[in-house]
Amino acid sequence: MSTPYQSVFDALLASVEEDDWARVITEGDMEILNQDLIMILNNATENFLFPRIDIDARDDVQMEFTNTLTFAEIYVLSVLMKYEWVKRCVASWRVIKQQYHDNDFQKSSEANHLDKLMGLQKLAKGESKTVQNNYARKKFNYAEFTGGNVLEEGSYLEVTPLLIDDSVEG
Numbered sequence: 001m002s003t004p005y006q007s008v009f010d011a012l013l014a015s016v017e018e019d020d021w022a023r024v025i026t027e028g029d030m031e032i033l034n035q036d037l038i039m040i041l042n043n044a045t046e047n048f049l050f051p052r053i054d055i056d057a058r059d060d061v062q063m064e065f066t067n068t069l070t071f072a073e074i075y076v077l078s079v080l081m082k083y084e085w086v087k088r089c090v091a092s093w094r095v096i097k098q099q100y101h102d103n104d105f106q107k108s109s110e111a112n113h114l115d116k117l118m119g120l121q122k123l124a125k126g127e128s129k130t131v132q133n134n135y136a137r138k139k140f141n142y143a144e145f146t147g148g149n150v151l152e153e154g155s156y157l158e159v160t161p162l163l164i165d166d167s168v169e170g
Contacts, residue, residue: 050132
C-alpha cells in the first residue's frame with residue numbers, strides 16, 4: 001500500500017502560512033506548487049535520520065511513497081519540511097529586506113530583524129530534533145529488521161535508539 005505525498009503536504013500546509021502557495025489558481029500553478037513541495041520534501045527526507053520505513057522508496061511522478069507511512073512519519077516529515085521552508089525564508093532577500101520605513105512603523109534595525117529571523121530558524125531546527133527524538137524513542141520491534149531473529153527463545157533483540165545531540169551545531 002502507498003501513501004500520497006499530499007498527506008505530508010497537508011500536514012505541512014496546516015502549520016505554515018505562505019502567500020506564494022495561497023495564490024494557486026491554475027493547473028500550471030498547481031504543478032509549480034507540487035514541484036516546490038517535492039524539492040522541500042527531498043531535503044526533508046535527507047534529514048530524517050532513522051526512519052523505520054523506507055522513505056526513499058517513492059514515485060515523484062505518481063506523487064506517492066511506495067510504503068505506507070504512519071502518522072508519526074508524516075508528522076516528522078512535515079516538521080522537517082517546515083524547517084527547510086523556514087531556512088529558505090530566512091535566506092530570502094525579500095524577508096531580510098524590511099518592507100516598511102521607520103515612519104510607517106516604529107521597529108528595530110535590520111540587524112535585529114535578521115537576528116530574530118535566525119532565532120526562528122534555530123527554533124524550527126530544535127523542533128525538528130525534538131520530533132525525531134520522540135519518534136526514535138517510541139516502542140518499536142527492531143527484530144523486524146533482522147527478519148524476526150531472536151537472541152534466545154522468545155526474546156527479541158533490544159536496541160537503544162540514538163538520540164540527536166543538541167550540543168553539536170550542524
